[in-house]
Amino acid sequence: MLNIKNLEAKVDNKHILNGLNLNIKPGEVHAIMGPNGSGKSTLANILSGKNGYETKGEINFDGQNLSELSTEERAQKGIFLAFQYPLEIPGVNTNVFLRTSLNSIRKARSEKELDTLSFLKLVKEKSSELGIDEKFLSRQLNVGFSGGEKKKNEILQMKILQPKLAILDETDSGLDIDALRIVADGVNSYKNKYNAFLIITHYQRLLDYIKPDFIHVLSKGKIVKTGNAELGVELEKTGYANFT
């Protein structure tokens, strides 16, 4: 599904990624761990098409060269990024945002736009799965949301937009243990053999709830080690010292 070959990235002549390789197949869960500043968010941003990076290398998604697609086209093709810091958009109702987003994606896939009723039904179902109060959805997008609420809202969006590849950028940071479990349940219930996850995290904690097939250690813009779930446990003990 996703093929990254020798990805390099620079910002203002500063090298952030230095030849990164990664292959993700449908049904797989990959975790990327690494110290602060190792380039994890940069990787997520480049995959989702954020401007401002000078890149080299190749990224293929579903047989298509990603660099030819705009940010919204990537989203429409099924790449979803749960942001490390979800943005506040004052005056925009969360429900309206979700619906605009879902319908843009459906339109791009030549699917019929959802009418208000079917949409509300869908939202109701998905938000109750995540224990999100409906009232919360008529609030302005992310404005005044607590850290945990913002992250849950990202997972709600994921479940509604149904991406092929979901990238979670430190969705676990700042969550208390209950919220963490809810987020993990959200991921586990969405996971199937057609979609894939790239989970960026700092801590082993989340991986107690979401079993990754692969764990990659990112350091100085490169994957320096790949292993299975065991690697996470090991990292928890030793830290990243061996990799920097």
Place this chain on the structure above:
Amino acid sequence: MKTEDLKNTQEYKYGFSTDVENIRAPKGLNEDTIKFISKIKKEPKWMLEWRLKAFNRLKILKEPDWQKPKYPKINYQDLYYYSAPKSVSEKPKSLDEIDPKILETYKKLGIPLDEQKKLNGIAVDAVFDSVSVATTFKDELTKKGIIFCSISEAIQKHPDLVKKYLGSVIPLSDHYFATLNSAVFTDGSFVYIPPNTKCPMELSTYFRINASETGQFERTLIIADKGSYVSYLEGCTAPMRDENQLHAANVELVALDDAEIKYSTVQNWYPGDENGVGGIYNFVTKRGACRGKNSKISWTQVETGSAITWKYPSCILQGDNSVGEFYSIAITNNHQKADTGTKMIHLGKNTKSKIISKGISAGKADNMYRGLVEIKNKASNSRNYTQCDSLLMGNKCGAHTIPYIKNNNSTSTIEHEATTTKINEEQLYYCNQRGLDQEEAVSLIVNGFCKDVLQQLPMEFAVEAQKLVAISLEGSVG
């Protein structure tokens, strides 16, 4: 989006002109022109005298120059002050008598005037250059005793009301442009709502500038008698021309005891091209008097057009417990300039005012909020709340906020909040990541920013205004 597409969507959709034969007053600002206007409108003598009095005042007044947007000197002798399609210079008695070309114009503008297809429950007065061409739903309103007609007609048929209230809010010698209007105003709307009557539909005037080298000077007078209510909306468009055209209107509102007037404007005059050539100078005086106790006047404006917009819809809160509100969205793109805001003058006790201003600048445009809140010494327990938010798109535009605050009563309070934000690349990226393209994203964010004001508009117009907001900013990001 391809550049080609962008060009097409960005184009000012109302920029066409209508080819009709006109009757014009000779060029120039002088007594003869004023007499010409008064005569062609068959005005009574007192009206002509009133105009001439204004003209004499004008001679000693100076054009103001304290505003931020500067403009090249206007040669007032080189303008036409009266231009009317020949076919309607005698006001047509029925819609059948209106030149089909003019009806077609309004149809293109989305304002069908023929009785069959008139806008849903909205009575429309259509002003084409210097004359009112049609007023719909007249009979229905007449049954309730509501008068809704052109000001020219009101001068002839309801002289007592006009005499009593015209100039009672904006005095003859108020300032240069208001006085100019008093001397040469050509048409506009007149509304009178009798006591204890709730106007059963939205009243609306649609102003269209068509002729070139012509100034438009319209005059609107709305009187809400005791215990009445009216919601009034004006819309404006003009053809694309490479000259600057002057539009200097006066709008006077009077609310008596327990009456309420809601006045909404969607101003979309031609803004000029992307290099700043052409466009309307929109120099307008709008003022409302809350003359009775418990009266209320609420101004809502969505200003997206014009090369220069310069206006301060104001409320004079005379009656005890009266309420004044001002909700504004001012959008400037390319080389557009806006210097707009309000004046809230608190005279009565327990008077309240609220100001919500949203300024959006893009391109090389400049947007200024300028507002006065004055609480006089007798206005005890009065309150004002002001919130001014500016949104910048790009690095070449500007936003400025100048509040003037005068509180002469220690029991009264004035509260002012202001914010300036830049449309945020991160917010756009977030929206894009959720599948919205750039235009959708901008529209969503900007409409969110304007929400407090948009929701003040009557339903039908809120949707239109929302689209207009998006269109006027198309192509301004990324």
